[in-house]
Amino acid sequence: MVVVRFLECEATLQGITGKVQDAIGCHDPMVLTDVQGNAILESEGTTGSQYWKQNARKILAIQEQAFQEVQGSKRRRMSRKDEDAAGIGEVTEKIEELVLASQTLPDITAAIRELTNLAATQRVILTPSQLQTIKQGFCCVICMKFIEEPVFTECCRSIIGCKTCVVQWQETSVHCAKCRGNTANNTIYEINGLSDTFSVLRSLYEEE
Numbered sequence: 001m002v003v004v005r006f007l008e009c010e011a012t013l014q015g016i017t018g019k020v021q022d023a024i025g026c027h028d029p030m031v032l033t034d035v036q037g038n039a040i041l042e043s044e045g046t047t048g049s050q051y052w053k054q055n056a057r058k059i060l061a062i063q064e065q066a067f068q069e070v071q072g073s074k075r076r077r078m079s080r081k082d083e084d085a086a087g088i089g090e091v092t093e094k095i096e097e098l099v100l101a102s103q104t105l106p107d108i109t110a111a112i113r114e115l116t117n118l119a120a121t122q123r124v125i126l127t128p129s130q131l132q133t134i135k136q137g138f139c140c141v142i143c144m145k146f147i148e149e150p151v152f153t154e155c156c157r158s159i160i161g162c163k164t165c166v167v168q169w170q171e172t173s174v175h176c177a178k179c180r181g182n183t184a185n186n187t188i189y190e191i192n193g194l195s196d197t198f199s200v201l202r203s204l205y206e207e208e
Helices: 011-024 064-101 105-121 129-138 161-171 195-205
Strands: 031-032 060-063 148-153 159-162 188-190
Touching: 011 031, 011 060, 060 064, 105 188, 148 161, 159 161, 161 188
Parallel strands: none
Antiparallel strands: 031 060, 148 159, 148 188
16 A cells, blocks of 8 residues: 655646656556546546545555456456347347247248247246246146247147146146137147257256
8 A cells, every 4th residue: 555645736647656656666658547447537536635635545556458358357347248248148049039929830930940049049047037937938837847849729829838738738728728618629730859958948948
């Protein structure tokens, strides 16, 4: 810790920086920052002893070259965060399309495969709300787990649950497990050829 003494006329960013350089015996270009690493800028607010004499304010001094390296590292981290955020937004959009597609069976295969390709080509990080979206769209309405061997019924025309669960349900009830409509003579249809794509959704579902 370095304590410097200064006159009112020296209470500027340039003046304090010079005092610090003299105190530590190093006259390399320096940057003064707050405790968060934000550079202090010359301004009306940082001019005058009232700013520099506040005991609660801690001022850090760092060589300009080191400061630039730190800032470059921060920018790279922010860039990666922006890329991840963009990826999350794209995944969210695809999941929303997928849930909508689950209500119209002809579109579901293309929607699921598009999400599969997206997940395979980039790092996917989902928020709790996005995981909840997957749960709502692909959770069996009977066992409440991720759907195994997905099936849909004529009455709903949408995926309702696992084949085993739905078959067992229909053995004991005349009402659809999802819409509660009468399912007398109602046929269930298994969705084939999507085991790979559903495994991708399941892996996202199980990340929670």
